[in-house]
Amino acid sequence: MKIILATPLFPPEIEALSTYTKDLAEHLKNDHDIVVAAYATRVEKMSGIDILKINKRRPLVVRLFNFTVKLFGASKGADVIYAQNAVAVGLPAIIVKSLKRIPVVINFAEDEAWKRAMSQNLSNRSLVDFLKNECPDKKNHQIINLQGWVLKHATKVMVSSQAMADIVSESYHVPKDKIIVNYRPEDKVQKLSLPVEVKKGQIFTTGRLVDWAGYDRLIQAMTKLENAKLIIAGDGPARKGFEKLSKELGVEDRVKFLGQISRAENWHLRKTSQVYFANFSNNNFLRETSLSLLAGVPVIAFDTALAREILSENLVDKNNLADKLKTLLENSHTKSKLPEKFSWATHLNKLNSIFEGFIKK
């Protein structure tokens, strides 16, 4: 098959989407003819793969037009376009689809509008609440509309959890039979030459510090866990409030706020903690959870549909959080394992079956 991977990012960009696309191309290249179309001025070369570069240093409309033209040219003989978002590459992909009838799969790994709103502090709502409410920012409103249009016109929409599938279906009105759940593979182990010694009583969590993420309950639980130490990495608008809460509850000596940390430290803290608390602050929930499972640290989370999808144990509510944490901390030999659905093999099988479905038709 000839597969075009259309992506807004490609290494040397360091974001997860960028490395995912490169890794995917590497995995697919032996069985398929792969062409990458990327917004980039320079890219890391890959043997056996054509990489088309679309200069980012042009005004938005020009670069969108240029991407569409290049994608149109590259699509000759292509069996499928696999687009890595629903805006910058999704729109050109849908235009090419309408002209050449080539199936388009959109990888809806993240909601662009919500991501933008969070990073620019335009909103602190959860994704569901964000999409339910009228967005005051004009540009975000346009992105939401555009995403909705692209998703509706895609042949298939791939998402990384059933919870995200429900959001896409409800908020963007995409028919359920068009949405496919395929978990994002996780293999990003950090190789560090540091001693790994699990610290007794250490609980680790990371994410955006917002009011609805569940950190307040975790901090409250610390009052019942006398010998435990909680490490919170990440930042956000609610950080000061959480720090204040720690002081009010008298646990400030055992609750440490690290702010942003490096990938290496993030990994090392997982390896040296007894428990990882998964919060629900953003759609990195899955990534942070799968990374923790890969590191082997037991993960605890509030019992939600999303958490049930990933975790088979350690699901709690606010009443038994402290008790469950206590049990996990007392059992120092507990280890977790990354489920098979987060492997490259499973991910590729599912992708291949989607792509092959187009050939049969």
Added chain:
Amino acid sequence: MDNKYKKQWQEYKEAELKIVRPILSELGFELDDKQVHIGGERYITGGKKLVLLGKQKDNNKKVVIKVSRDEMRSAEIKHEWKCRQILQKINFAYHIFFTPKEILYTKKNGFTIFVTRFIDQKSTFLDRPLESQFFLSLKALEAQEGVHATTYEHTSTIKQTFGMWNSQEYIASFDKYYTNTIVQLPENIKVKKLLTKAKDFLSQNIETIDLYSDFLTHWDLVPHNFRVLENDIYLLDYSSIRFGNKYEGWARFINFMTLYNRPLEEKLVEYVKENRNEQEFLSLQLMRVFRLGELIWYYANTLDKAEGNLLQLNKKRIDLWANVLEGVLENKNIDYKIIEEYKIDRDKLRDEEEKERQQDLH
């Protein structure tokens, strides 16, 4: 006072302090009696700018004051002030770097004056445990990589303020270092050979230099240019930021650690080797070579101004960094013994004022 450059600097700083002290007082600041940042070897670098310590009179809080009435140095202060503003606007690295609070930026009686809050750290970076140093370094270095000037909107905002370097600028600068150093050190065959090899190495790898360019990089990222409070990094020097090869900041930091903390140097090099691809590792090597060439050039240019012990010390510095360059070109670690012997010589040759200036600097 046996050195004319030292004498000139002494006269300059005394004269400037006499004029600027009352101006600062009028603006609400009182200078400390002891000013470590304008002593020691500071005269070698020249540059008519004073970095002073003092306090804000109305609240007694410590401040750092950068002041100059020299056209070029005033422009440098203004540039730094402007860089701070722009970096905050472009959501710099999601605020991983903290910025000491700006107290005042003004021009008065011909002086450009920039005052920021002094960040009092409990312990210096190098006094922290190795693991903490390792993670803080990676945090600072990753924060820079997070800003990539790739889109039209970004490029237009930052190009004029920070400057953008790719292989062309790196190669042209290295050519300058090469030519000047050869002129300064005509008899040093080893340095000439090494710089020739380094120049060829850079020229042969233009593509790799360019591939990892356009990233925000602090080309003077060393512990005396930042301070750490708890786990937060406060960047003190904003004038050394540009968009260039992302490993330039790594290279400067790692080269510095070759002298000040070998285990950290080795851990960081190993980290890149183990966790990034081969081309990235090559990019780090290229940038280390570039920065070492610059360091040798820098010390070669001080030889005319230095006398006595300092002249001797700077010759030893050239030998040291040439040895390090040799190792980096061959991807080999420099012998610990060479570093330790250099340190012994350095401590013998440094004057007391410089030793005092170095205290708590890193």
